Amino acid sequence: MRPGFKKVSRKMGEHKIKNYIKNFRIKDHSLGMAFIVLFVIATIVGWPNFLKVRNLTNILRQISYTGIIGLGMTFVIISGGIDLSVGSMAAFVGGVSIFFLNLFGPDSTLALVLTFLFALVFGSLLGALNGVMVAKFKMAPFIVTLGTMSIFRSLIQYFSNAGTILSVNMGFGTLGSSMFLGLPIPVWFFIIIGVSLHVILNHTSFGRYLCATGANEQVARYSAIKVSLVKFVPYVITGFTVGVTAIMWSSRLNCINPSDCAGYEMDAIAAAVIGGTLMSGGKGSIIGTMMGAVMLGIINNMLVMGGISAFLQQAVRGFVIIVAVLLQYNSDSNK
Amino acid sequence: MTNRSPILELEGIVKEFSTVRVLDQVNVSIYPGEIMGLVGENGAGKSTLIKIICGIYEETSGTIRLEGKEVRIPDYITAKSLGIGLVPQEFNLINYLTVYENIFLGNERKKGVFLDKHKMREESKAQLESLKMPIDVHRTVSDLSVAEKQMVEIAKAMVLDARILIFDEPTTALTSVEVQHLFALMRKLKEKGVTMIFVSHKLGEVMTICDRVTILRDGHLVSVDEIKDLDTTIIARKMVGRDFSQVFPDKIDSTGKPPLLEVEGLTCPNLLRDVSFTLRKGEILGFAGLVGAGRTETMETLMGLRKMSSGTIRFDGKPIKISNPREAVEHGLAYISEDRQGKGIVMDYDIPKNITLISLKDKYVKRGLIDKHREERSGREYVKGFNIVAASHKAPLRFFSGGNQQKVYLARWIDTKPRVLILDEPTRGIDVNAKREIYEFIHSLAEEGISCIVISSEMEEVIGMCDRVYVMREGRIAGHLEKEHITEENIVFNATGIQKGIKKDGRA
Numbered sequence: 001m002r003p004g005f006k007k008v009s010r011k012m013g014e015h016k017i018k019n020y021i022k023n024f025r026i027k028d029h030s031l032g033m034a035f036i037v038l039f040v041i042a043t044i045v046g047w048p049n050f051l052k053v054r055n056l057t058n059i060l061r062q063i064s065y066t067g068i069i070g071l072g073m074t075f076v077i078i079s080g081g082i083d084l085s086v087g088s089m090a091a092f093v094g095g096v097s098i099f100f101l102n103l104f105g106p107d108s109t110l111a112l113v114l115t116f117l118f119a120l121v122f123g124s125l126l127g128a129l130n131g132v133m134v135a136k137f138k139m140a141p142f143i144v145t146l147g148t149m150s151i152f153r154s155l156i157q158y159f160s161n162a163g164t165i166l167s168v169n170m171g172f173g174t175l176g177s178s179m180f181l182g183l184p185i186p187v188w189f190f191i192i193i194g195v196s197l198h199v200i201l202n203h204t205s206f207g208r209y210l211c212a213t214g215a216n217e218q219v220a221r222y223s224a225i226k227v228s229l230v231k232f233v234p235y236v237i238t239g240f241t242v243g244v245t246a247i248m249w250s251s252r253l254n255c256i257n258p259s260d261c262a263g264y265e266m267d268a269i270a271a272a273v274i275g276g277t278l279m280s281g282g283k284g285s286i287i288g289t290m291m292g293a294v295m296l297g298i299i300n301n302m303l304v305m306g307g308i309s310a311f312l313q314q315a316v317r318g319f320v321i322i323v324a325v326l327l328q329y330n331s332d333s334n335k
Numbered sequence: 336m337t338n339r340s341p342i343l344e345l346e347g348i349v350k351e352f353s354t355v356r357v358l359d360q361v362n363v364s365i366y367p368g369e370i371m372g373l374v375g376e377n378g379a380g381k382s383t384l385i386k387i388i389c390g391i392y393e394e395t396s397g398t399i400r401l402e403g404k405e406v407r408i409p410d411y412i413t414a415k416s417l418g419i420g421l422v423p424q425e426f427n428l429i430n431y432l433t434v435y436e437n438i439f440l441g442n443e444r445k446k447g448v449f450l451d452k453h454k455m456r457e458e459s460k461a462q463l464e465s466l467k468m469p470i471d472v473h474r475t476v477s478d479l480s481v482a483e484k485q486m487v488e489i490a491k492a493m494v495l496d497a498r499i500l501i502f503d504e505p506t507t508a509l510t511s512v513e514v515q516h517l518f519a520l521m522r523k524l525k526e527k528g529v530t531m532i533f534v535s536h537k538l539g540e541v542m543t544i545c546d547r548v549t550i551l552r553d554g555h556l557v558s559v560d561e562i563k564d565l566d567t568t569i570i571a572r573k574m575v576g577r578d579f580s581q582v583f584p585d586k587i588d589s590t591g592k593p594p595l596l597e598v599e600g601l602t603c604p605n606l607l608r609d610v611s612f613t614l615r616k617g618e619i620l621g622f623a624g625l626v627g628a629g630r631t632e633t634m635e636t637l638m639g640l641r642k643m644s645s646g647t648i649r650f651d652g653k654p655i656k657i658s659n660p661r662e663a664v665e666h667g668l669a670y671i672s673e674d675r676q677g678k679g680i681v682m683d684y685d686i687p688k689n690i691t692l693i694s695l696k697d698k699y700v701k702r703g704l705i706d707k708h709r710e711e712r713s714g715r716e717y718v719k720g721f722n723i724v725a726a727s728h729k730a731p732l733r734f735f736s737g738g739n740q741q742k743v744y745l746a747r748w749i750d751t752k753p754r755v756l757i758l759d760e761p762t763r764g765i766d767v768n769a770k771r772e773i774y775e776f777i778h779s780l781a782e783e784g785i786s787c788i789v790i791s792s793e794m795e796e797v798i799g800m801c802d803r804v805y806v807m808r809e810g811r812i813a814g815h816l817e818k819e820h821i822t823e824e825n826i827v828f829n830a831t832g833i834q835k836g837i838k839k840d841g842r843a
């Protein structure tokens with residue numbers, strides 16, 4: 001039996017490409033296939049408007065807000081957790097950041113830089129708050145973030161007196177609505193953060209530890225991995241991504257409504273799940289999440305162009321999530 | 336026995352998993368009321384065969400006859416209704432439910448739409464009593480010991496009036512006393528006319544309890560023999576297909592070797608009391624004792640996995656402090672857990688990723704990024720050096736046999752260049768051949784100067800490998816044995832506190 005195995009493995013080295021083509025199964029690339037199919041359908045349904053550059057950049061802009069958060073969320077889900085507080089956190093961080101910005105008066109450019117940094121730090125801190133409760137006090141992530149979700153929302157409503165928080169800074173609005181090299185600024189953040197987290201997930205020891213911890217915490221602990229640190233960091237990263245989104249969103253509107261960003265957690269989780277991240281943890285893909293986010297955007301765009309009621313769009317999204325999880329479940333049980 | 340007609344006949348059973356033939360033309364007849372042993376190395380096809388009998392797998396070709404009638408067993412539910420029960424290796428009990436709820440799980444007695452709890456309790460009680468199992472039916476399963484859980488599994492199979500009961504490696508997690516209880520129970524079931532299939536790696540037990548033995552090798556039936564025509568050497572030879580006279584390598588003399596690790600007064604609330612021992616350079620030190628005596632807990636405390644309330648650890652003469660596993664690794668300590676799948680390997684990781692999990696940061700990261708080529712090269716080297724049988728290095732470890740998983744797990748710790756290697760039940764659930772490889776491997780490590788601690792509940796392992804042995808009982812060191820004093824009697828005496836050889840018929 002043994003020599004046979006060896007022969008097989010040698011062969012694989014020699015004919016790597018041949019074997020790749022031979023072993024290429026649509027099932028292994030189902031996400032890419034689904035993406036292409038969806039794109040083709042959208043092209044046909046939305047002909048000719050869908051393929052217009054303006055429409056495509058618009059889709060990217062729309063998905064970038066929740067997409068950015070979805071990137072952090074992917075890390076949290078891989079670690080075996082979940083973060084429901086991101087939507088409220090985005091509104092909270094956005095609101096407080098505008099308060100901070102307004103301290104500097106109407107014309108300060110320095111204030112824009114400082115506010116952006118402030119939002120990143122503040123978001124990371126709020127994320128750290130979730131992380132401490134999950135990693136240090138070993139509380140269930142669902143409960144912790146359900147609690148903070150309510151707390152953040154309530155706080156921003158209190159601080160704003162349930163009214164709109166307006167920015168007085170003249171330059172603030174340009175941050176979120178400008179373009180750079182043909183793409184909106186938030187889309188650039190989506191891409192840069194995505195690529196960075198992809199590298200961290202697949203090419204650093206932290207990424208390796210993250211997957212190991214999510215797959216089996218005990219194994220990780222017995223392998224001298226600092227499990228509580230590995231479980232803590234994803235929440236901070238998510239907080240950071242929330243900070244980015246909070247600035248992008250609030251500067252786009254030049255204000256924050258205390259009810260803004262509600263339901264962002266759903267889209268962020270959906271993007272991750274559609275992208276193939278296992279809800280039980282241990283396995284996930286940042287590229288998948290990015291594709292998942294864009295697919296959600298295409299579906300929305302298609303529904304709008306098809307003249308389908310906005311009220312039905314959430315139903316379609318819910319349906320897509322369930323199908324994605326169902327496919328995940330099936331390919332898992334086939335093992 | 337042979338003049339009766341068989342209760343279960345397997346004829347020409349073939350099983351293929353995507354063109355790989357794992358069972359080839361297996362013919363076995365089992366007679367009512369006998370205990371049939373089923374042995375073979377890992378990968379020989381034992382589990383596949385019992386899974387076919389239980390309907391978990393379906394045979395590719397061949398026929399199964401039950402009392403002369405041909406049957407198809409497409410799923411486990413059908414198997415149950417035909418009177419075939421399985422006592423699985425990993426228990427399928429729900430921890431939060433009580434004993435009687437578990438016994439009737441999926442088979443609840445009802446009064447109208449409501450559960451008839453009273454009836455279930457009474458029937459469970461009667462069932463347990465008839466099997467002489469002293470378990471209160473109201474207890475929750477999470478409070479039961481491993482042996483008691485197994486009894487519940489047996490009772491669960493028996494309430495369905497199982498006529499054929501399959502035990503899949505039932506003694507793996509049991510102490511020798513509990514094994515005796517299990518055997519007494521099996522004899523009782525035999526009196527009742529229950530036919531049993533006993534799958535085990537432990538040949539001594541097979542010799543004790545079985546009437547006949549079926550031996551498989553590489554998916555083929557080697558032989559079906561009466562127990563009187565066999566002994567453990569013959570079985571081992573038939574399993575492996577060749578002779579191997581000595582399982583254990585020569586012992587390493589530890590006399591005069593300098594101490595490397597000195598542990599003094601290690602105490603851990605409710606678990607360990609004043610544990611002191613010395614590990615010498617390049618020796619193989621044994622830790623014996625009953626399950627739950629504190630051996631695993633001692634090592635886990637040493638590795639920083641548990642907090643100690645008092646005690647000192649000296650390494651190379653210098654006192655050291657270990658408060659987390661990372662520090663233990665930095666001091667050159669390595670610990671192979673007894674729970675390979677629960678605490679050892681990452682099932683979804685391939686070989687290189689599993690091997691580098693601990694040494695990743697120190698050896699494979701360049702400018703913050705993992706050097707994947709180096710990782711793979713290292714993986715290939717270990718596959719060669721450890722004789723790991725793998726179809727592909729890229730396959731997740733869940734597809735590997737127990738022995739190969741264990742080798743990968745070992746390789747991970749060897750990659751940290753340890754000075755002290757602690758092996759907790761290193762050969763649990765792996766076949767004879769892989770066992771011998773692991774013994775030889777531990778031996779060669781010790782010769783290279785790495786100090787090894789071997790925890791084992793299999794006494795012949797400790798007796799065969801170690802030059803010194805500490806015996807633990809109830810969280811304390813109960814005895815220290817050296818050289819010719821390492822005998823089964825001495826170990827049992829120290830482990831239980833009872834001066835009685837379990838195998839000496841005269842005194843027992």
